[in-house]
Amino acid sequence: MKIFSFEKLKVWQKATELSISIYKSTKVFPSDERFGLISQMRRCSISISSNIAEGTGRHSPKDKARFTEIAYSSALELLNQSIISNDLEFIQKEDYLAIRKQITEITAMLDALYKSQLKK
DSSP, rough: OOOOOHHHOOHHHHHHHHHHHHHHHHHHHHHEEEEEEEHHHHHHHHHHHHHHHHHOOOOSSHHHHHHHHHHHHHHHHHHHHHHHHHTOOOHHHHHHHHHHHHHHHHHHHHHHHHHHHHOO
C-alpha cells in the first residue's frame, strides 16, 4: 500500500487524533446540538487534516502555504467552538483542556510548516 506524503507529517497525524477526540467528546452533547455545535465541531476538526492533505497535492509552495493557512484557521474556529462548548458545560473541563492543548500544539506546527513553505 502506498503511503502518501501527508500521512508522514506529524501535524497531519496530530490533526487526525484531534478529530477523534472531538468525535468522542461531542457524543455527550445535548441531542438538540446535533445540527449545531456537534456538526460544526466535527466538520471543523476534519477540515484541519483535510486541508493539510490537500495542500500536499499542490505544486507551488504558495498553494501549499494557502492550504496550511486554511487548516490553521479551521483550528482556531474549532478552539472558539470548544470554548463555547465549555462555557455551556457541554464538555467536561478535562476534555476541554486536552482539546485546547492539542489545538495549541497543532497551530504551532502549522505555523512552522507555513513559514517553511513560504521560504521555498
